[in-house]
Amino acid sequence: MIYVDKDGRIFGIDDIFFVAITIWSGMFNCAQRNSGDLANWRLDDFLKGAFVGATGAVLGQFGVSSFLNNLAWGAGTGAITGGLNAALYGEDIWQGMYRGAAWGAGFAALTSEELRNTLRGKGWNTDEEVFNNFVSNKDYQGAMKYFGVKGKYDPNNEIFKKYPNVKAFTLRGTGEIVYNEEAFLGGYDNFKLITFKESVHIKRILSGKAEYDFNSEETRGWETVYRNQGRFPEHSENILYRINHYGDSAGIYPSYIIPNGLDLSKTFQEKWWHFIYRIPRRDIF
Amino acid sequence: MRIMIICLLISGCALHEYKIIDGIRIYEIDYRQLNQTCESEKLVLKSKLDKIVHKFGEDISIFLEIVNISDDSINMLPYSVIYLEDADQSYTNSVTFSLHSGVDLTSIKTLSPHDTCELRFLLSNYVETLNKEHEYNFFAVYQSSIYRMNGKFLFAGRLKSDTIRIKFNRD
Numbered sequence: 001m002i003y004v005d006k007d008g009r010i011f012g013i014d015d016i017f018f019v020a021i022t023i024w025s026g027m028f029n030c031a032q033r034n035s036g037d038l039a040n041w042r043l044d045d046f047l048k049g050a051f052v053g054a055t056g057a058v059l060g061q062f063g064v065s066s067f068l069n070n071l072a073w074g075a076g077t078g079a080i081t082g083g084l085n086a087a088l089y090g091e092d093i094w095q096g097m098y099r100g101a102a103w104g105a106g107f108a109a110l111t112s113e114e115l116r117n118t119l120r121g122k123g124w125n126t127d128e129e130v131f132n133n134f135v136s137n138k139d140y141q142g143a144m145k146y147f148g149v150k151g152k153y154d155p156n157n158e159i160f161k162k163y164p165n166v167k168a169f170t171l172r173g174t175g176e177i178v179y180n181e182e183a184f185l186g187g188y189d190n191f192k193l194i195t196f197k198e199s200v201h202i203k204r205i206l207s208g209k210a211e212y213d214f215n216s217e218e219t220r221g222w223e224t225v226y227r228n229q230g231r232f233p234e235h236s237e238n239i240l241y242r243i244n245h246y247g248d249s250a251g252i253y254p255s256y257i258i259p260n261g262l263d264l265s266k267t268f269q270e271k272w273w274h275f276i277y278r279i280p281r282r283d284i285f
Numbered sequence: 286m287r288i289m290i291i292c293l294l295i296s297g298c299a300l301h302e303y304k305i306i307d308g309i310r311i312y313e314i315d316y317r318q319l320n321q322t323c324e325s326e327k328l329v330l331k332s333k334l335d336k337i338v339h340k341f342g343e344d345i346s347i348f349l350e351i352v353n354i355s356d357d358s359i360n361m362l363p364y365s366v367i368y369l370e371d372a373d374q375s376y377t378n379s380v381t382f383s384l385h386s387g388v389d390l391t392s393i394k395t396l397s398p399h400d401t402c403e404l405r406f407l408l409s410n411y412v413e414t415l416n417k418e419h420e421y422n423f424f425a426v427y428q429s430s431i432y433r434m435n436g437k438f439l440f441a442g443r444l445k446s447d448t449i450r451i452k453f454n455r456d
Contacts, residue, residue: 147455159376160383162415162419163379163414167378168378170377172377214317214381216317218377221377242386245383248386249368249381250316251313251319251365252316253386256306256307256368256387256388257387257388261308262387263306266306
């Protein structure tokens, strides 16, 4: 069995952050257990710390945009990792959970959208509310700048005049992303989906992994979007249709006309465990 | 010697992977190989339109011909994946219109040398996608990845037509 790192993410987290958090937790635990002396570190301390850190990294990415829900999730995550740490060292599990919950809630509050937006002068608002304010003022370029979306807003581009419903595209030669007004009118989660998909294409183009054929590249783009639906849980895109539409044309997910009708056994099918892709996730990693 | 025989058997199996669809054994080339071949020395895809200028919203009749330009007879699946794509391939998210989706395994056609297979499609439901102020250049694409089916060898590859120009009345 070969593990293929399709999008450079482990459990949905960027590889580099996952590895960094795991190693840092292992080292932090070694230092903590030896009163700050890292020279005499022990492997079991490192492994225990790394295990707790990895668990926290996986759990910490989930959560929803509401401040109180996030706080509750942060406390819960902290309680689990704190309890786990205490259990690994035979310490009082309840104490560990209380301490972890306090740290987790604090971390959730510090990384909340509301606090971040307040500090950036947009008031105690979620990202969605800030985005909606930009859209109601038709300040699309401002929204892109605020949310760190690469590319340019150019509704007068010839492509959009030809195809008014196209929301965005990436130029294959330069990797430049161009957005249409349509990209902003479907709500925050649909906007995030579009920007995410274009970022997938640009990464693939710049790394030389982009498919030669348009339909194949679109299929791969939509597959990555499918695996990351938790980042934009309120989207209204029919992703399965998109994968099969482009996948059929590309020959990746072909359908066959047979004497008794249509054989769809080789098309992209939803599996029971795909619910994991739809669990709401935060973009802090 | 034994190892060599095992290796040959394994590589032989890998080269001849097949699918069983409704009891039909089909052999396909990989999609990456398929998508990188847009020309064939055996078949050519030609397009014809009854007219270039259309009333916006009316069905557009698209007439395609697959011509065997070789001196050998060729088996093929005429109703394979066929679509229109924007001639401008410089950007992602470009628009495609499916003319036929799904590979029809029930219709094998044998094209004698210089014989032609005629296909006619109607392009409809484009009002939401196109802008009547613009002129469009499309390619028709025919593709089939099945190179062997029920013991018969078939044409597998991708054919791109000449440019199909579509304009609309502005009134």
